Amino acid sequence: MTLRIVIAxxxxxxxxxxxxxxxAQPDMECVADVGDGRSAVEAVTSLAPDLAVLDVRMPGLDGLATARHIRSAGHRDVKIILLTSFGxxxxxxxxxxxxxAGFVLxxxxxDELVTAxxxxxxxxxxxxxxxxSRLAPRLADALAPAPPARDRAPGLERLTAREHEVFLLVARGFSNAEIGDQLYxxxxTVKTHVSRVLAKLGLRDRVHTVRFAHHHGLIAPHDTSGL
Known part of the structure; x- marks a missing residue:
């Protein structure tokens, strides 16, 4: 079977x-290549390809909005890959x-784009x-077994996933600039997250955040990389 592909x-x-x-691939055919999102939606609608490869940044309708338009138009069988220079x-x-179905730089x-x-x-x-590779450590943390309810620190359930990441990095002693670098x-934005974390957990400052994390066993005693 030949895969019919639209590039935008x-x-x-x-x-x-x-x-x-x-x-050049024996099992692929580019049926259209266009320069903007609206043209991509039109090409998908008229040609019904198997897959659309969309640049995230395009004039008018960007790749993300184009993907949503394709889905909302009912083309749910069309696989979509997003291309970006900024991951x-x-x-x-x-x-x-x-x-x-794909997110690539x-x-x-x-040959890797073809594999994608x-x-x-x-x-x-x-x-x-x-x-x-960047997400692997965070995925490992996310998949770690949750501690028994009685051992959980009070208030953590009120934190969003991003706030929880910021909380752990603050507890390990990282500065706002270092946290921003790690979370891109x-x-x-980091300052805003830190303020929300302190408010939700009822903590006064970063020092109390470290003590809170140690007291509840959320980080190892030696795990204070930024301190």
């Missing part, structure tokens, strides 16, 4: 190069929430290897 990217040279790579957590979260070698398409076509989700967010 506002860089004509990237489109033409990527199209050449796809057309931030915010982009990744938005992409997965939009129901895409444009720096990925052509094949993975998505068979119904699995492909994440860029650099993103997977701005320092002002």
């Amino acid at each position: 990217d506002d860089h004509a040279m990237f489109r033409s190069g990527f199209r050449a790579v796809l057309d 931030t957590d915010d982009y990744l979260h938005a992409a997965l929430s939009a129901g895409v 444009k720096s990925l070698p052509p 398409i094949r993975v998505a076509a068979r119904g699995d989700t492909y994440l860029d290897p650099s993103i997977t 967010v701005g320092e002002q």
